[in-house]
Amino acid sequence: MCRDCGCSDSSSFLVADHLHHPVKLNGFHHSSPDQQAQLLAYNDQIAEHNRAHLAEMGVSCINLMSAPGSGKTLLLERLAPKLGQVWVIEGDLNGALDADRLKRCGISALQVQTGQACHLDAEMVHHALHQMPQPPPDLLVIENVGNLACPADFDLGESRRIAMISVTEGDDKPLKYPNMMRCADLLLISKIDLLPYVDFELERCVGYAQQINPDLKVLSLSAKTGQGLADLIPYIKAKVRP
Ligand SMILES: Nc1nc2c(ncn2[C@@H]2O[C@H](COP(=O)(O)OP(=O)(O)O)[C@@H](O)[C@H]2O)c(=O)[nH]1
Numbered sequence: 001m002c003r004d005c006g007c008s009d010s011s012s013f014l015v016a017d018h019l020h021h022p023v024k025l026n027g028f029h030h031s032s033p034d035q036q037a038q039l040l041a042y043n044d045q046i047a048e049h050n051r052a053h054l055a056e057m058g059v060s061c062i063n064l065m066s067a068p069g070s071g072k073t074l075l076l077e078r079l080a081p082k083l084g085q086v087w088v089i090e091g092d093l094n095g096a097l098d099a100d101r102l103k104r105c106g107i108s109a110l111q112v113q114t115g116q117a118c119h120l121d122a123e124m125v126h127h128a129l130h131q132m133p134q135p136p137p138d139l140l141v142i143e144n145v146g147n148l149a150c151p152a153d154f155d156l157g158e159s160r161r162i163a164m165i166s167v168t169e170g171d172d173k174p175l176k177y178p179n180m181m182r183c184a185d186l187l188l189i190s191k192i193d194l195l196p197y198v199d200f201e202l203e204r205c206v207g208y209a210q211q212i213n214p215d216l217k218v219l220s221l222s223a224k225t226g227q228g229l230a231d232l233i234p235y236i237k238a239k240v241r242p
Pocket residue numbers: 066067068069070071072073074075146190191192193194221222223224225
């Protein structure tokens with residue numbers, strides 16, 4: 001969790017579906033390590049509640065995490081139509097651009113605005129779950145706020161965590177964000193269509209990631225060209241309840 005920015009405070013968020021002029025509440029403050037531990041414990045309780053709620057409804061849930069711009073939304077635009085009944089919760093500090101993008105592709109999505117928080121937390125997801133379409137989807141994908149640090153600390157009640165690093169970010173990123181590598185079930189290396197243009201060694205990145213988490217499965221793909229999507233679809237389908 002971010003120790004300086006006070007971003008662990010979840011009091012400043014709103015669910016912003018169809019809101020064009022959302023009001024932001026200011027919950028910004030500094031918190032001590034004790035307060036942060038309490039906050040994470042509280043978050044874990046609500047995450048368990050979300051998990052139980054999702055299990056009851058037969059909904060599998062993926063928490064998709066990466067830096068801003070690594071290609072989460074484009075991947076969902078390309079992938080969701082191939083995955084059956086999918087609902088997406090979009091987390092962003094501001095605006096509803098990503099939910100609008102998905103809706104334009106015919107994908108059901110709800111935007112959550114976090115205000116000043118640089119991650120989603122379980123309470124935000126709990127509120128959003130009350131707006132889940134009925135009958136429930138087979139799969140809920142949560143696109144977390146773009147950030148490789150704080151989201152790793154906040155369990156949302158998901159069944160799987162997918163982390164993503166794009167080749168434009170540099171192959172050293174697993175070493176810089178080890179918590180994200182530790183907490184993930186799957187690492188996606190995205191934008192591989194750009195490999196000829198950037199200094200990014202695929203094997204080195206995979207090596208760093210698996211040095212931190214030897215169980216981490218890694219797939220590389222390009223949402224732009226579609227390369228690698230055929231390997232990701234069965235991975236996700238295998239995690240989705242029948
Ligand atoms: N070349 C290339 N560009 C991509 C790819 N995936 C996403 N992009 C572009 O990267 C930018 C950020 O993508 P977006 O999906 O919004 O990233 P997000 O912030 O992680 O949701 C957009 O301009 C995308 O078109 C890819 O596989 N290859």
